Each structure stands twice: as structure tokens, then as C-alpha cells.
Amino acid sequence: MILNEASIAEIKEKMVRYPHRKSAVLPAITVAYQQVGHLNDELYREISGIIDVPAGEIAEAATFYTLFPKKPVGKYLIQVCHNISCALLGADSLIGYLEEKLGIKKGETTSDNLFTLISVECLGSCSSAPMMQINDRYYENLTREKVDAILEDLRKQA
Numbered sequence: 126m127i128l129n130e131a132s133i134a135e136i137k138e139k140m141v142r143y144p145h146r147k148s149a150v151l152p153a154i155t156v157a158y159q160q161v162g163h164l165n166d167e168l169y170r171e172i173s174g175i176i177d178v179p180a181g182e183i184a185e186a187a188t189f190y191t192l193f194p195k196k197p198v199g200k201y202l203i204q205v206c207h208n209i210s211c212a213l214l215g216a217d218s219l220i221g222y223l224e225e226k227l228g229i230k231k232g233e234t235t236s237d238n239l240f241t242l243i244s245v246e247c248l249g250s251c252s253s254a255p256m257m258q259i260n261d262r263y264y265e266n267l268t269r270e271k272v273d274a275i276l277e278d279l280r281k282q283a
């Protein structure tokens with residue numbers, strides 16, 4: 126069992142808020158992600174056993190959201206938007222700069238386990254492109270200088 130008692134209790138508590146069990150899938154996935162830091166098949170089965178929704182349906186919902194990594198990631202998951210507005214305003218260059226600064230390629234994690242870098246579809250903040258999300262926070266209107274400051278700040282917090 127991967128989920129601890131607190132997570133199981135939280136999922137059960139969230140479940141009762143919804144008239145349909147399937148509505149509890151995303152809240153349950155979120156609880157599992159917050160405990161473990163990523164999702165996997167075993168967690169889908171455990172969640173299935175709690176909310177009585179087939180594990181396959183839970184996996185389908187989870188794979189739709191890049192916010193939920195499907196393998197272990199660094200302390201900071203950097204998701205750079207590469208969709209149209211961000212692409213027009215330099216997302217590729219930004220990703221290249223992050224790869225250079227972090228010494229990794231897209232999809233990789235730094236050797237100190239601090240940063241994982243991925244690129245994702247539109248994050249709904251097109252008017253402030255180029256942008257990225259790191260864990261739960263948006264960083265917008267990015268420049269190389271801003272990226273430097275953000276990474277430095279996160280390293281200090283780590």
C-alpha cells in the first residue's frame with residue numbers, strides 16, 4: 126500500500142462531497158500526487174479500491190493532466206508552455222536556455238533531484254507568454270533574467 130492513512134482518510138472525506146463517484150477521481154488523484162509526488166498504476170488501483178471507480182478510468186483522467194507526473198520527478202517540476210502564443214514569443218529559446226542552465230534535456234531531472242524540465246500544451250495564460258509553471262505556481266512574461274532569478278530563488282529555498 127502506497128497511500129498512507131491520512132491520504133486515504135482525505136480521499137474518503139472528499140468522496141462524500143460528490144453525488145457521483147467519478148466526480149471524486151480528480152480530487153483523489155490530487156491527494157495521491159500530493160503525498161507521493163507522482164502517479165503510477167499501483168496508485169490508480171489503490172484509488173480505485175477507495176472510490177470504487179475502475180483503475181483504467183482513473184489512469185485515463187490522470188494521463189490527461191501533465192500536472193500529474195507519471196514517474197518520479199525533482200522537487201521542482203518545471204512545465205514550460207510551448208503552445209502558439211508562447212511559441213511566438215520565444216518558448217523554444219526559453220526551453221533551450223533552461224536546458225543549458227540546468228544541464229539537462231527536456232524530460233530529464235537534474236542529478237541533485239531538484240529540477241525536472243518538461244514542455245506542455247497551453248496553460249491558459251497566453252496573454253502573459255512566454256510562461257511556465259513550477260509546481261503550483263505560474264511564472265509569466267519570462268525573460269532569461271527572470272529565469273535566472275527564479276532558479277536562484279528556488280535553489281535557496283531547497
Ligand code: FES
Pocket residue numbers: 206207208209210211212246247248249250251252254256
Ligand atoms: S500558449 Fe502558452 S499559456 Fe497559452
